[in-house]
Amino acid sequence: MITKIAxxxxxxxxxxxxxxxxxxxxxxxxxxxxxAIYWGMGQERFRIAIENEIAHIQIHQPDFTKxxxxxxxxxxxxxMLTTIKQLDGVKAATMRTIAMGMLANATGSAGMQINGxxxxxxxxxxxxxxxxxxxxxxxxxxxxxxxxxxxxxxKLKLKLRSKVVLTFQDKxxxxxxxxxxxxxxxxxxxxxxxxxxxxxxxxDLETLLGLSDETHELAVLLQNDELTIPVKNTISQxxxxxxxxxxxxxxxxxxxxxxxxxxxxxxxVIIILLALAFGxxxxxxxxxxxxTRELGVLMALGMNRMKLFSMILTETVILVLFGSPFGLLIAxxxxxxxxxxxxxxxxxxxxxxxxxxxxxxxxxxxPIDQYFQILILVVITAIISAIFxxxxxxRLKPVEAIHR
Amino acid sequence: MDTIIDAHNISKVYNPDTIPVYAVNxxxxxxxxxxxxxxxxxxxxxxxxxxxxxxxxxxxxxGNVVINGVDITQLSPSQLIxxxxxxxxxxxxxxxxxxxxxxxxxxxxxxxxQNVSKKERDQRVTALLAEVGLADKMNVRPAQLSGxxxxxxxxxxxxxxxxxxxxxxxxxxxxxxxxxTKLLDIMAKLNQEENMTFIFSTHDQRxxxxxxxxxxxxxxxxxxxxxxxxxx
Ligand SMILES: Nc1ncnc2c1ncn2[C@@H]1O[C@H](COP(=O)(O)OP(=O)(O)O)[C@@H](O)[C@H]1O
Ligand SMILES: [Mg+2]
Numbered sequence: 001m002i003t004k005i006a007x008x009x010x011x012x013x014x015x016x017x018x019x020x021x022x023x024x025x026x027x028x029x030x031x032x033x034x035x036a037i038y039w040g041m042g043q044e045r046f047r048i049a050i051e052n053e054i055a056h057i058q059i060h061q062p063d064f065t066k067x068x069x070x071x072x073x074x075x076x077x078x079x080m081l082t083t084i085k086q087l088d089g090v091k092a093a094t095m096r097t098i099a100m101g102m103l104a105n106a107t108g109s110a111g112m113q114i115n116g117x118x119x120x121x122x123x124x125x126x127x128x129x130x131x132x133x134x135x136x137x138x139x140x141x142x143x144x145x146x147x148x149x150x151x152x153x154x155k156l157k158l159k160l161r162s163k164v165v166l167t168f169q170d171k172x173x174x175x176x177x178x179x180x181x182x183x184x185x186x187x188x189x190x191x192x193x194x195x196x197x198x199x200x201x202x203x204d205l206e207t208l209l210g211l212s213d214e215t216h217e218l219a220v221l222l223q224n225d226e227l228t229i230p231v232k233n234t235i236s237q238x239x240x241x242x243x244x245x246x247x248x249x250x251x252x253x254x255x256x257x258x259x260x261x262x263x264x265x266x267x268x269v270i271i272i273l274l275a276l277a278f279g280x281x282x283x284x285x286x287x288x289x290x291x292t293r294e295l296g297v298l299m300a301l302g303m304n305r306m307k308l309f310s311m312i313l314t315e316t317v318i319l320v321l322f323g324s325p326f327g328l329l330i331a332x333x334x335x336x337x338x339x340x341x342x343x344x345x346x347x348x349x350x351x352x353x354x355x356x357x358x359x360x361x362x363x364x365x366x367p368i369d370q371y372f373q374i375l376i377l378v379v380i381t382a383i384i385s386a387i388f389x390x391x392x393x394x395r396l397k398p399v400e401a402i403h404r
Numbered sequence: 405m406d407t408i409i410d411a412h413n414i415s416k417v418y419n420p421d422t423i424p425v426y427a428v429n430x431x432x433x434x435x436x437x438x439x440x441x442x443x444x445x446x447x448x449x450x451x452x453x454x455x456x457x458x459x460x461x462x463x464x465x466x467g468n469v470v471i472n473g474v475d476i477t478q479l480s481p482s483q484l485i486x487x488x489x490x491x492x493x494x495x496x497x498x499x500x501x502x503x504x505x506x507x508x509x510x511x512x513x514x515x516x517x518q519n520v521s522k523k524e525r526d527q528r529v530t531a532l533l534a535e536v537g538l539a540d541k542m543n544v545r546p547a548q549l550s551g552x553x554x555x556x557x558x559x560x561x562x563x564x565x566x567x568x569x570x571x572x573x574x575x576x577x578x579x580x581x582x583x584x585t586k587l588l589d590i591m592a593k594l595n596q597e598e599n600m601t602f603i604f605s606t607h608d609q610r611x612x613x614x615x616x617x618x619x620x621x622x623x624x625x626x627x628x629x630x631x632x633x634x635x636x
Contacts, residue, residue: 001509001516008504297500300461302489302517302565304482399462402496403452 002307006314013287020283020316021323024382027276028327029334031269031374036335036364037343038265042258044363048189049254050247052127055219056228058250059084059235062243064216066113069169071098074242077215081121084220087234089227094121095215097205101168103148103198107156113197114166116205125221128186128199135160135184144204145183149194153185160185166198171210178208273377277385284316284389295393296401309390316386320379328375339365408568408601409435409458414467416453416624427453428464429624435569435603439632440595442615443605450624451605452573458603459492459571460484472568489517493562495572495604499554501546507533507557508542514564532560536590552583559590569601576611588614 010017050056059080061072074080077095084093097116102109119138123129128147129137138145146164158164160182167177180200188194206212222231228246236244248255288295298308342361411433418425427450435441435458443451456462457469460476468477471491479487488494501510508529515525533539536556546554555575562570572591576584588611594600604611612618620628 001513005502005504012504293500294502297496297502299485300488300494301514302485304485307517399456402500
């Protein structure tokens, strides 16, 4: 009977009930949508970081650092690369020899990380080949070809086939300079990185540094993210003297961005929930105010507080149970559509998204379990919001309520 | 005869700190089972307040109300709610049926609160609504009923919980004389045939004439009490 009264009370003022249902639906929709944007951006940032920048696993000497002029190198590089490429779950692996130095031409100079790469392996691990926007990706038979970032090229007025000089210290701490020519210009999602990295053939750099079968860095891309820890453990066992790090260790920033995004979206979701709570509290208080006399009569006749309380709560719960599926379905539909078609931010943000390591198109997406998390939050919020008006109803004194 | 209501020296004072209003002033009252009693007096004389005190809807400022041996002024708020549910029937001036429930459901509701079985509820609802002449209006909502019909549903609702007595605060005030007479006929019949005790307030002389005991209130105090006269 309590449910019956609650149910019929809903139909007494359909507009008001509809308002609560729609608020719940909108709350869910907005919450899921915000969460999806953040999650989508976080995922994109993560994919870019893994597939274009850091890969899943990196291997270095334990005392590896780019701050020294002499970066500690790992011996028997070729054999190690071959072994790792054959491990289960490894999609691609590459080695990099690194020198910190200067790039100069007639226009000016810039501090630079000079990366000696194995062109095919690098293309497989960090998609470097696909980032080339002008010229070619290490195809010329001519020695000393170089790949540099578009922004740097513009700054130093460099064109294809322009000459530049790279200067750095070799193995014996002698300053070496060598002339290179611009074979290609690339652009990645991360313009800040582009300005500080140039790429040359690993053999060219090894010769200049005086290294033989030694390398500074190995990057490993896996078939999927879940393999990170197991493969990392395998490699650690194979090379106990080397430092084997997963992406989180290599780039705590990326891990931090992901958790910050989660927190930021939580803040928005909480704001939405507060708005929802406010709406429900108001609307239900109004409903109770309108029915003061009736509630007084129920109390006078002998309806106890528990029953009165649950009657008012039931009313809200029914509305929430009807409103949520709509909100969830609409949210799911919109998010699924946008996860494929994306939201193009070029119009509002220009290319600034690139400065933060994002693409210009956002693909909102949300794993199913997060829809349910938001659903649970919304339902809890709605029920808690209904408690206040219900408590208000309990405070009524029957005599006063009846003679109102 | 059994005393079912025993009011000792009860007073109700409003605004005790500013300008005190003695809505009920030192009232002694005994009501026996089977009475058909009218509480009369001009507007503002304290009829509603006294009924509220007798029905446990309000607490006296001083004095005790003992119902069937239970001092209800000592009960906690939730004990009082439960006590009302099982012992007292109410009929209000403005009917106060639950608008979203049908006539049948309004009557049944009280028994649901009392956890009466479905079978017994059905039997009683049917019998009670027949008794007040509304067998054909069982599934109609209050808004579709006339004032007189609504008040008869209210009487059926008051009876449903098998109370010790029924308090009715100006039950005919919102009814025309035909409906008022019909309501009084039903109440009188229930009183005579089932020995149901009624205490009702009124200032309508035709209603007063139907009572077998008339208690007059002036300024919250009893100024006259005819005592119970035997059934005719
Ligand atoms: N809640 C209240 N606060 C202050 N005074 C009240 C209140 N309720 C009733 N009164 C006063 O108590 C007196 C008795 O009122 P009431 O019992 O309603 O009389 P009646 O029902 O006979 O018209 C009146 O003077 C009225 O103004
Ligand atoms: Mg009155």
